[in-house]
Amino acid sequence: MTHVIAQGTFDLLHPGHVHYLRDAAAFGDRLTVIVARRGNVTHKEPPILPNRQRRDMVAALDPVDDARVGHPEDIFAPIEELEPDVIALGHDQHHDEVAIEDELARRGVECEVRRASPRDPAYDGELLSTGRIIDRILDERGD
Numbered sequence: 001m002t003h004v005i006a007q008g009t010f011d012l013l014h015p016g017h018v019h020y021l022r023d024a025a026a027f028g029d030r031l032t033v034i035v036a037r038r039g040n041v042t043h044k045e046p047p048i049l050p051n052r053q054r055r056d057m058v059a060a061l062d063p064v065d066d067a068r069v070g071h072p073e074d075i076f077a078p079i080e081e082l083e084p085d086v087i088a089l090g091h092d093q094h095h096d097e098v099a100i101e102d103e104l105a106r107r108g109v110e111c112e113v114r115r116a117s118p119r120d121p122a123y124d125g126e127l128l129s130t131g132r133i134i135d136r137i138l139d140e141r142g143d
């Protein structure tokens, strides 16, 4: 059984998230998703939705077998515990494949790091970005 881990913020779900999780699930037989804690989302605006709500929505998606809120300090702690065979990074995630593999090897976890593919809009106006959904809300409903 090939166990895959995917991770991300998953605030306000959209079809880009579904595409990523389908891709990640296709890398193996079982998909666990680690949902980033609000306090660890420092590279962009913090999520609107609470940690547990984002976890519960991701867990309800078809490709996902299990979802959990990530560790507060050590992003490698859940990986050490779960010992996956593959980590699937999103196509645009800032993490470096080799750096992750090296750190996990140092901790005794042999794990392959792969990139999922991007997904373009299927029709005019399809919004495949949480940031763009929020911009649209502010444009259309803001004061």
Ligand SMILES: Cc1cc2nc3c(=O)[nH]c(=O)nc-3n(C[C@H](O)[C@H](O)[C@H](O)COP(=O)(O)O)c2cc1C
Residues within 6 Å of the ligand: 007, 008, 009, 010, 034, 035, 036, 037, 038, 040, 041, 042, 069, 070, 071, 072, 074, 075, 076, 077, 078, 079, 087, 090, 093, 095, 100
């Ligand atoms: C291998 C790996 C493990 C991660 N584990 C955690 C974790 O345990 N806790 C957490 O809050 N975030 C975790 N993250 C998420 C990062 O903290 C970061 O916020 C996340 O990559 C944001 O992705 P996004 O920009 O695609 O939403 C992990 C990321 C990677 C690559």
Ligand SMILES: Nc1ncnc2c1ncn2[C@@H]1O[C@H](COP(=O)(O)OP(=O)(O)OP(=O)(O)O)[C@@H](O)[C@H]1O
Residues within 6 Å of the ligand: 007, 008, 009, 010, 011, 015, 016, 017, 019, 020, 044, 089, 090, 091, 092, 093, 117, 118, 119, 120, 128, 129, 130, 131, 132
């Ligand atoms: N259009 C897309 N195609 C493929 N993967 C996507 C797409 N949009 C998001 N993802 C993936 O989903 C995961 C989680 O994404 P994240 O929670 O950062 O949402 P986002 O919508 O990309 O955020 P934002 O656009 O606001 O920065 C990431 O790995 C990202 O690569």
